[in-house]
Amino acid sequence: MKKVLVGSLLLVSAMMASPAFADDDNHSCSKDMASWQSEDALKEKLVGQGWEVRQIKKEDGCYEVYGITDKGDRVEAYFDPATLMPVSTKSKD
Numbered sequence: 650m651k652k653v654l655v656g657s658l659l660l661v662s663a664m665m666a667s668p669a670f671a672d673d674d675n676h677s678c679s680k681d682m683a684s685w686q687s688e689d690a691l692k693e694k695l696v697g698q699g700w701e702v703r704q705i706k707k708e709d710g711c712y713e714v715y716g717i718t719d720k721g722d723r724v725e726a727y728f729d730p731a732t733l734m735p736v737s738t739k740s741k742d
Contacts, residue, residue: 678711679731688712691733711736 679685688705691712695702699719706713711727718724723741728734 678709678727678729678736680710681731685730686733691728691730694733715741 691714692702692705695714695716701717702714703717704715707730708727710730712730712733714724714726714728716724716726724738725741726738727736729736
């Protein structure tokens, strides 16, 4: 009985200590394409903020932007196509 209890406790401890397997590339963006603004509108917004936009593409219901921010950081950034608000950003340096 004692061995079963110790084994169970070890198993529960290991499960609690292991990280959750979340998909970092899963972005929460608008899936309703009728509400999407154009890629040109996003590019215009970002250029107006001082960005250098290298590429915009559609990825997982978001706009994925490769570019350089106004601070000079190379980034891969995701924007909601309906609101053009940022969802996530990854530094590329």
